[in-house]
Amino acid sequence: MTDDRDAALDALKDQLSELLAAQRRLRGRDAGQRKGGLSFPQYRLVRELARAPGGELAASQLAAAAELSPPTVTQMLDQLAACGIVERTRSERDRRVVTNRLTDEGRRRLEEKDAAHAQKWRETFAALDRDELLAGAAVLERLSRLYDDL
Known part of the structure; x- marks a missing residue:
């Protein structure tokens, strides 16, 4: 049970990292202001x-x-x-x-x-x-x- 929970926590941390990277990419795309x-x-x-x-x-x-x-x-x-x-x-x-x-x-x-x-x-x-x-x-x-x- 603990291994499943730890894996879920790791998945959450990975997805948060992906979200933050996506936000940085959004800012980069917008830097030139459409x-x-x-x-x-x-x-x-x-x-x-x-x-x-x-x-x-x-x-x-x-x-x-x-x-x-x-x-x-x-x-x-x-x-x-x-x-x-x-x-x-x-x-x-x-x-x-x-x-x-x-x-x-x-x-x-x-x-x-x-x-x-x-x-x-x-x-x-x-x-x-x-x-x-x-x-x-x-x-x-x-x-x-x-x-x-x-």
Whole structure:
């Protein structure tokens, strides 16, 4: 029984490694940003902006929310502003602070990417029932805690 369990734990560890490698490949494919689309990191940033109370955040707040470095976020925001996805404005209260908000075009692109992801997500997991999905969620939650505790 222990050998079967150990083999299952090894399989889980191997699949986690494959998942992380797939995520790195996704980021690599998106690094050149497909024309008209949002790269994976840009998508994360735009999603965080959309979720922000009041719909705007300073770059430092956005970096913390998206778990990215402030210089990376500033560079990404400059690119997104140049594409008309984000509007950057100096704060009226503190001129040193630049606030960022999505434009209508930014919201449209986010909705487009969300819809595509939702469709792919449903298709990928269509064969799994509720209990299997909840078991998967529980495993991922434990993996998150494991990584946070390392």
